[in-house]
Amino acid sequence: MDIAVGTSLDRVVILVYFALVMGFGAYFGKYSKNTTDYFFGGRRFAWWLITISIVATGVGSHSFVKYSTKAYQYGLSSTMTYMNDWFFMPLFMFGWLPIIYYTKVKSIPEYFERRFNRTARYLATMMTLLYMIGYIAIQFLTLATALYRIYGIPLMLTVILIAIATTIYMHFGGQTSVIFTDLLQGFILIFAGMFLFFLGIQYLGDHTALSGLKSFWMNLSPEQKLPLAHFNHPPDFNFVGIFWQDGIAGSIGFLFLNQGLIMRFMAAKSVNEGRKAAAVNVLLVLPISAIVVSNAGWIGRAIFNAVPGVLPEGLAANDVFVAVTNIVSSPGVFGFIIAALCAALMSTADTLVNASSAIIVNDIYRPLTKKVKSEKQQLDFARWTSVGVKVIAVILVPFFNSFDSIYEAHGWFHSTFTPPLVVGVFLGIFWKRFTSQAVIATFIGGAFLMILGQFNPELISPFSHGIELRPGRGYSYIGALYNIVVCAGVGVIVALLTKPKSDQNLEGLTIFDVHKLKAIFKGSAVNEEKGEDAIVSWLVDDTEENVMRFSKRDMDRMKANPGDLVYVQDGRWWLGGLKSAHSVYGAPHSEDGIVYINPTHLDHGQFVEGLELKAEKEM
Amino acid sequence: MDFARTWLPFLYLYGVGGIAFVLGMVLILRTNALRTTFHRHKKWVYVLLYGFLFYAGLHALFIYLAIGSQ
Numbered sequence: 295m296d297i298a299v300g301t302s303l304d305r306v307v308i309l310v311y312f313a314l315v316m317g318f319g320a321y322f323g324k325y326s327k328n329t330t331d332y333f334f335g336g337r338r339f340a341w342w343l344i345t346i347s348i349v350a351t352g353v354g355s356h357s358f359v360k361y362s363t364k365a366y367q368y369g370l371s372s373t374m375t376y377m378n379d380w381f382f383m384p385l386f387m388f389g390w391l392p393i394i395y396y397t398k399v400k401s402i403p404e405y406f407e408r409r410f411n412r413t414a415r416y417l418a419t420m421m422t423l424l425y426m427i428g429y430i431a432i433q434f435l436t437l438a439t440a441l442y443r444i445y446g447i448p449l450m451l452t453v454i455l456i457a458i459a460t461t462i463y464m465h466f467g468g469q470t471s472v473i474f475t476d477l478l479q480g481f482i483l484i485f486a487g488m489f490l491f492f493l494g495i496q497y498l499g500d501h502t503a504l505s506g507l508k509s510f511w512m513n514l515s516p517e518q519k520l521p522l523a524h525f526n527h528p529p530d531f532n533f534v535g536i537f538w539q540d541g542i543a544g545s546i547g548f549l550f551l552n553q554g555l556i557m558r559f560m561a562a563k564s565v566n567e568g569r570k571a572a573a574v575n576v577l578l579v580l581p582i583s584a585i586v587v588s589n590a591g592w593i594g595r596a597i598f599n600a601v602p603g604v605l606p607e608g609l610a611a612n613d614v615f616v617a618v619t620n621i622v623s624s625p626g627v628f629g630f631i632i633a634a635l636c637a638a639l640m641s642t643a644d645t646l647v648n649a650s651s652a653i654i655v656n657d658i659y660r661p662l663t664k665k666v667k668s669e670k671q672q673l674d675f676a677r678w679t680s681v682g683v684k685v686i687a688v689i690l691v692p693f694f695n696s697f698d699s700i701y702e703a704h705g706w707f708h709s710t711f712t713p714p715l716v717v718g719v720f721l722g723i724f725w726k727r728f729t730s731q732a733v734i735a736t737f738i739g740g741a742f743l744m745i746l747g748q749f750n751p752e753l754i755s756p757f758s759h760g761i762e763l764r765p766g767r768g769y770s771y772i773g774a775l776y777n778i779v780v781c782a783g784v785g786v787i788v789a790l791l792t793k794p795k796s797d798q799n800l801e802g803l804t805i806f807d808v809h810k811l812k813a814i815f816k817g818s819a820v821n822e823e824k825g826e827d828a829i830v831s832w833l834v835d836d837t838e839e840n841v842m843r844f845s846k847r848d849m850d851r852m853k854a855n856p857g858d859l860v861y862v863q864d865g866r867w868w869l870g871g872l873k874s875a876h877s878v879y880g881a882p883h884s885e886d887g888i889v890y891i892n893p894t895h896l897d898h899g900q901f902v903e904g905l906e907l908k909a910e911k912e913m
Numbered sequence: 914m915d916f917a918r919t920w921l922p923f924l925y926l927y928g929v930g931g932i933a934f935v936l937g938m939v940l941i942l943r944t945n946a947l948r949t950t951f952h953r954h955k956k957w958v959y960v961l962l963y964g965f966l967f968y969a970g971l972h973a974l975f976i977y978l979a980i981g982s983q
Contacts, residue, residue, distance in 0.1 A: 370975065377968055377971070377972070378926065378930065378968075380930075380934070380964045380965055380968050381930040381931075381933040381934045381937070381965075382933060382934075382937060383934075383937075383961060383964060384934065384937035384938045384940075384941050384947075384961050385937040385940065385941065387957070387961075388941040388946040388947045388957070389937075389940070389941060389946055392946070511982075516914060516979050516980070516982050516983045517914060517918065517979075519975065519978065519979035519982060520914075520918065520919065520975065520976060520979045521971070521972050521975040521976065521979075522922035522923060522926065522972065522976070523922065524917060524918050524922070525917040525918070525921045525922050525925070526917070527917075533922035533925070533926075534922070534925060537922075537925065537926060537929070537930075541926070541930060542933075566953065569957065573960055573964070576964065577963075577964055577967060581971075724940065805940060805941070805944050805946055806944050808941075808944060808945070808946035809944070809945040809946060809948065822951075
């Protein structure tokens with residue numbers, strides 16, 4: 295089918311959008327003063343900012359194409375993968391999140407070194423980087439596939455142009471730019487996706503929303519209304535396979551191993567804000583995102599059933615998103631929807647590039663550099679690393695373009711790189727007996743058995759749950775169960791045969807010490823007494839000591855003592871903590887309503903003269 | 914629509930997923946990672962249970978509606 299390539303107005307809309315995002319992102323470069331700011335945004339943001347920016351990260355450009363395709367073929371069960379993430383939330387919110395936040399690990403591989411040893415760190419670094427850079431390449435490829443048809447320029451040139459556009463704002467701004475551009479793009483892609491759904495409903499109801507909804511529901515078959523797929527049929531879309539591949543391996547991978555997501559949570563002003571962000575994301579935003587990425591397929595199916603001939607019989611499922619968008623929208627609006635696809639790409643790619651760059655700096659550059667480098671040198675290196683990551687991703691694009699579909703390339707990735715890391719990190723956190731030798735055996739021995747399974751599908755058959763084996767193509771999703779079992783099996787056997795680390799060497803690194811982490815983080819006893827927030831004016835003190843000094847009365851209201859941790863932010867809530875700083879309470883003074891900060895706090899927080907600050911005791 | 918198309922996936926999802934969820938809850942409670950004596954933590958227990966029931970309820974509702982529309 296010859297699908298729409300847009301009008302001049304659509305092309306202008308897309309170009310304006312790119313310019314807007316680049317300018318918006320570059321503006322936030324002034325908030326990156328060191329590598330902590332560059333990678334983690336200075337641990338200062340509110341939960342709602344983290345939530346929306348996570349949406350933009352989670353919804354990649356491939357999501358629109360991939361889920362619309364499945365929605366068109368199978369109906370509402372396309373939402374399965376967006377609605378099976380709650381099972382691991384207790385362990386994430388009260389196990390992994392406090393561990394990574396309070397131990398101040400800068401990357402997943404760094405956790406592997408602290409928990410196991412340096413060899414485990416290097417193996418984890420290699421696997422994580424391969425995963426993330428490949429993922430970036432897939433994002434570039436997906437968007438370029440859509441854009442090069444609209445602009446008529448070669449695919450690889452489109453890929454390079456997209457890489458340059460995202461480089462401009464990321465180069466200067468780092469994580470703060472990523473969070474704020476993702477905030478903007480998160481809103482845009484949710485709005486665009488829901489707007490497309492609205493246009494589709496209007497189309498089905500002949501410009502009446504209520505009758506459109508009724509027509510939408512009536513024109514889906516009972517099977518297409520089911521929220522979960524058939525248990526084990528067909529081989530390319532069945533419930534049990536997708537449950538193990540996405541609901542188990544994917545959920546653990548996303549929550550526990552996605553360096554980009556971890557860095558986003560570490561940018562939260564506190565662990566509790568991180569928990570709120572995670573809960574709202576999974577309970578509210580993911581179901582909305584499921585509608586956003588799938589609705590073009592549902593609308594397409596309802597149109598196909600209700601108005602025969604509008605969508606051709608032979609429509610390729612991968613073309614559904616663009617075809618339906620073209621039918622239900624007008625010139626300009628089509629460009630806007632494609633701009634949302636750009637938003638999805640840029641926001642996912644920038645997070646992954648920033649995360650890859652963090653891993654290269656923290657897990658390769660710093661450990662291997664004998665001479666201590668200044669913060670400025672490290673920051674420069676981090677910025678140029680993000681450029682290097684994109685160059686490698688661009689080089690990898692032709693490799694992924696050789697797969698039959700983007701869906702297949704993406705699936706191959708998940709099933710190949712996630713299980714050993716998932717098993718390693720999961721057993722590391724929740725089983726003290728898990729040893730360094732065991733994690734290395736999991737990576738190497740597990741990977742070997744996984745490859746064996748790829749070439750000998752009969753090894754996977756006992757785990758198949760009755761899913762049909764496709765000759766020459768093997769099992770797709772249920773392979774994840776086999777991969778998890780063999781990796782965990784190797785890890786558990788080796789762990790039982792080797793000597794574990796002492797409890798002292800594991801302090802703060804497993805779930806069993808989470809209750810001690812606050813004290814470890816603070817370096818003294820935790821003050822849990824609940825106080826009030828204080829609104830104060832600020833003055834700069836010429837001290838270099840990292841303390842903020844409040845009046846005795848203000849400290850009493852906050853129930854704070856000298857040495858406790860304090861967080862101050864610009865009083866305007868909608869900044870979400872952008873202008874803020876963390877410090878320690880110093881000795882009190884006698885001027886009520888005044889806080890004395892030092893020049894570093896001012897530089898970090900970018901506070902505005904004459905505007906009050908809100909102060910709260912952290913612990 | 915047969916059982917493997919309607920309720921079996923639901924039972925498997927909340928059976929196997931439910932085991933992971935319950936084990937997680939037990940672990941965070943037994944290790945004191947989540948302390949019900951803290952007011953703030955107690956609220957999270959309700960949120961975690963609500964999340965599980967919310968998704969189970971939503972999936973059950975749509976299966977019920979789909980079966981009813983046959």
